[in-house]
Amino acid sequence: MMSQPTVPQLFWVEVAPFVVLCIWALAIILADLFLPAERRRVALPLGFLGVVLIAYLSIQAFEIPGNPFGGMLTLDTFAFFCIVVILVGGGLTILISPRYVQREHIPHGEYTALLLFAMLGMILLAVSNELITLLLSLEILSLSLYILTGIERHNPRSSEAALKYFLLGAFSTAFLIMGIAFLYGATGSTFLVTIAERLPAAGQQSALWVFVGFGLILAGFCFKLALAPLHMWAPDVYEGAPTPITAFIATGSKVAGFAALWHVVMSLADWQAMTQNTFYVLWIIAVFSMVIGNFAAIVQKNIKRLLAYSSIAHSGYILITILVIASVPAVRTNATQALLYYLMAYMLMNLLAFGVAIACGRKGDSNIEHYAGLARTSPLLAAAMALAMLSLTGVPPTVGFVGKFYIFSAAIQAGYLELAIIGLLASVVSAVYYLRVIVVMYMHEPSREAAETAREPVGAANSLALLVSSVMIILLGIFPFWFLGLK
Amino acid sequence: MPVSILYYALFVIALGAALMVVLSRNTVYSAAFLILTMLCLAGIFLLMHQEFVAAIQVIVYAGAIMVLFLFVIMLLNLREREILLPDFRSLRIWVVLLVLVFFVQVGATCFIVLRQMRDVYPPELPPDTIPLIAKTLLTKYLLPFELVSVLLVIAIIGAAMIARHDEPAEHSDSS
Amino acid sequence: MTSYMINNLVLSLAIFSIGIIGFLVKRNAIAILMAIELMLNAANLAFVTFAYSFASVDGTILVLFVITVATAEAAVGLAIFIRIYRSRGTIDVDKMTTLHG
Numbered sequence: 001m002m003s004q005p006t007v008p009q010l011f012w013v014e015v016a017p018f019v020v021l022c023i024w025a026l027a028i029i030l031a032d033l034f035l036p037a038e039r040r041r042v043a044l045p046l047g048f049l050g051v052v053l054i055a056y057l058s059i060q061a062f063e064i065p066g067n068p069f070g071g072m073l074t075l076d077t078f079a080f081f082c083i084v085v086i087l088v089g090g091g092l093t094i095l096i097s098p099r100y101v102q103r104e105h106i107p108h109g110e111y112t113a114l115l116l117f118a119m120l121g122m123i124l125l126a127v128s129n130e131l132i133t134l135l136l137s138l139e140i141l142s143l144s145l146y147i148l149t150g151i152e153r154h155n156p157r158s159s160e161a162a163l164k165y166f167l168l169g170a171f172s173t174a175f176l177i178m179g180i181a182f183l184y185g186a187t188g189s190t191f192l193v194t195i196a197e198r199l200p201a202a203g204q205q206s207a208l209w210v211f212v213g214f215g216l217i218l219a220g221f222c223f224k225l226a227l228a229p230l231h232m233w234a235p236d237v238y239e240g241a242p243t244p245i246t247a248f249i250a251t252g253s254k255v256a257g258f259a260a261l262w263h264v265v266m267s268l269a270d271w272q273a274m275t276q277n278t279f280y281v282l283w284i285i286a287v288f289s290m291v292i293g294n295f296a297a298i299v300q301k302n303i304k305r306l307l308a309y310s311s312i313a314h315s316g317y318i319l320i321t322i323l324v325i326a327s328v329p330a331v332r333t334n335a336t337q338a339l340l341y342y343l344m345a346y347m348l349m350n351l352l353a354f355g356v357a358i359a360c361g362r363k364g365d366s367n368i369e370h371y372a373g374l375a376r377t378s379p380l381l382a383a384a385m386a387l388a389m390l391s392l393t394g395v396p397p398t399v400g401f402v403g404k405f406y407i408f409s410a411a412i413q414a415g416y417l418e419l420a421i422i423g424l425l426a427s428v429v430s431a432v433y434y435l436r437v438i439v440v441m442y443m444h445e446p447s448r449e450a451a452e453t454a455r456e457p458v459g460a461a462n463s464l465a466l467l468v469s470s471v472m473i474i475l476l477g478i479f480p481f482w483f484l485g486l487k
Numbered sequence: 488m489p490v491s492i493l494y495y496a497l498f499v500i501a502l503g504a505a506l507m508v509v510l511s512r513n514t515v516y517s518a519a520f521l522i523l524t525m526l527c528l529a530g531i532f533l534l535m536h537q538e539f540v541a542a543i544q545v546i547v548y549a550g551a552i553m554v555l556f557l558f559v560i561m562l563l564n565l566r567e568r569e570i571l572l573p574d575f576r577s578l579r580i581w582v583v584l585l586v587l588v589f590f591v592q593v594g595a596t597c598f599i600v601l602r603q604m605r606d607v608y609p610p611e612l613p614p615d616t617i618p619l620i621a622k623t624l625l626t627k628y629l630l631p632f633e634l635v636s637v638l639l640v641i642a643i644i645g646a647a648m649i650a651r652h653d654e655p656a657e658h659s660d661s662s
Numbered sequence: 663m664t665s666y667m668i669n670n671l672v673l674s675l676a677i678f679s680i681g682i683i684g685f686l687v688k689r690n691a692i693a694i695l696m697a698i699e700l701m702l703n704a705a706n707l708a709f710v711t712f713a714y715s716f717a718s719v720d721g722t723i724l725v726l727f728v729i730t731v732a733t734a735e736a737a738v739g740l741a742i743f744i745r746i747y748r749s750r751g752t753i754d755v756d757k758m759t760t761l762h763g
Contacts, residue, residue: 006626007625007626007629008626008627029644072630072631073630113644114644114645117637124634132724133631133634135731136631136731137634139638139734143641143642144645146645146738146739146742147641147738150649153651156746156749156750156760157761159745160760160761161761162745163691163742163743163746163753163755164758166738167691167695167755170695170698170735170739171701173735174678174681174698174702177728177731178678178701178704178705178708180724181709181724182708184712184721185708185711185715188716190724236761240761494666498669502673505676505677505681505700506680508680509683509684509688509697514690514692514693514696524677524703525703531670534666535670535711535714537710537722539722543726547729547733548703548729551733552732552733555736555740556695556696556736559692559743559744560692563744563747563753586679586682586686587679616719619719620722620723623719624723631727635727635730638730639733639734642734642735642738643737645738646737646738646740646741647741649742649744650740
């Protein structure tokens, strides 16, 4: 039965982005060892250079669709878009980091290297088409993020966040592994393509395994993506983690997670037994996430916790597209476009908001009260934050509006009118807390000490990141096809 | 049939030891029972002619990982503050019950369904699986093999960085 | 021999749910991590059982990867526990309340 395995044929151009990213990260760690202490901050610029290099290599790798490593990776258009989003997000995260890293005495070399390793995990998640590769990529991503969360060694809150993130993350990984075991048991393969091929022939018992397996995998993903019934870790981790890392967890890991979930769902979606009834589970999770996320966000006083709950709600919106893709083949293309566009939009809005939070947050202080009168003291930062909040609410002409429009129209085309309505109502609720931030910035008087103490300068890199994401939020909002027409 | 007696003995001990991991209040006992569970599972692997996995299970899992656990437990010198039953919170008990019911159901269903497919008798593996494992690992599973090395590098960097002892606060990054 | 397969899967699911319960009721971080290790062991048993039923080495190899994942997780997790213990003198998760939630 077992034929003699052969060495998979590899083309350098196809695997270059992954190999180079890995070597780059290791090189930064090594360089950090040998550089004198005062030169070590070169790590972050080097990391940014690495991201640019990977972007170039990725464009080359994706010129021709390919399946390197015997079909374990798939370089298709979907993956290309995900990698674009991830690289933009990673690049912006590195740009908003330097001041914060300097201020909190975080070791530069390890920070940058782990950030790059996390990005390696993300782009591998976006292209992996086999369950074990998917699991290992997810682990590379998660382990890097656990460590990055706890990297502020002198801050007990950072360690506590790392502990909570680690325990719940490891717990969800166990679910994922058990789910993979059952999918393997049902089909005899971990390759998603083979699983999709063998499913129609599945008998009764295999069908049962697939349901159990998919349920367990979905539970694992719900943890990782902070979807509603399993979202409890998110606010604590977002609050305790270093702010640039919070931004990275909120954006990059979600993008990669949704890309992986898309791959898994696509392999099962064409199977008749996996019809709408099964996917009503997704319906419930999406509604729960939107409702819980938005309502819990209203009472938050800390901007990082507020953004955590808001990200739970946004995961709910994004899950609608997965639901549509899974259950209605006719709308699949539209829904995938909506998914990709919203991932990009979500990434930009959140990074802008977190970028501003870093620019005006002093040590350990991210209360919303702290933003009182920001419009008076630093009008540009206030404007950027206001733009992020408006976009998160979904006000035209921002990316947030277009993204929500795409998602809800895909839902309506697929016949999920009720989901679109719930989503719209949830967005209206979300306006309450997003607009409150704007009100605090523009209407409230600055506290005396805030007006008197001079803010530390924002820094060139962070300003550049804020500028780039603001411009992209508006431009992609007006011309959405610039992004969707990339390939 | 001595083999089946052995199998059921391993089954019962594994289950009991797994229960004791959760029930015992002393963390060291928990770890010891966890090792016992792993050893029993290794025995079950052996009965299925999976000698290689059984060996890895004993050497890496029961050996290396659990020694790490015990080492940390001893290092931290944990007091026995592991109270089980009175510590249920209002909601937690319902979660536990729900999980129990869910898995009893799943288990029962599996049991019934598998009863019906008894005739599917699995063919035996060829006796020399280890060369085949090695070849498959470095051909078909080349990418995961490489990814595992990345994963371990990250774990080493991270563990060393997080657990490192602090020198006087601000100067630690020049160490 | 197939009745072994049924029993193995039942055992696997049983150990897995014991692990879940342990995760929910334990308060000591190391004990929680041990509960997670139980769950991973259960998954390994399922992998090996399925691999045996397919007479293929793929399942065996998957187990090796799962064990490596468990090792990496344990190393990072225990390092985090040590750090927490140094700063607070406890790794009781109920006392982790600096982040309110």
